Amino acid sequence: MDDICACCCGRPGARRQASIWYQVPGVARGMMTVMVSVARIGAHQPPLVLTSAAWTVMHIQYDVFLLTHILLIGLLLGWLRWASGSTVLTIGLHALANLVATVQAAIKVEWAG
Numbered sequence: 001m002d003d004i005c006a007c008c009c010g011r012p013g014a015r016r017q018a019s020i021w022y023q024v025p026g027v028a029r030g031m032m033t034v035m036v037s038v039a040r041i042g043a044h045q046p047p048l049v050l051t052s053a054a055w056t057v058m059h060i061q062y063d064v065f066l067l068t069h070i071l072l073i074g075l076l077l078g079w080l081r082w083a084s085g086s087t088v089l090t091i092g093l094h095a096l097a098n099l100v101a102t103v104q105a106a107i108k109v110e111w112a113g
Helices: 014-038 045-057 064-084 087-112
Strands: none
Touching: 045 064, 064 087
16 A cells, blocks of 8 residues: 555655554543542542643634534543443444534535626
């Protein structure tokens, strides 16, 4: 398989580098949750709020209205992870949220174009 990223920059290794950076937020969120939980700051609230805030900052390209929604979705997904003990559930719901956003964007572009 050719490892040259023709879609964005044409640099060798760019696709591999992009896929690594795509995984960093999930790994960082997991590490932060473990570190804050072990620090005995409290129950599940501090890691939940900190990781949701970090997740919101990663979406800084949006306006305040959407950032508020992203923070609330992060809090909901974090709480669901804590309450259910299932990471698969939150991954699936995150994928569903991204699918809905993609469909909304496609509809908006189609109607605007």
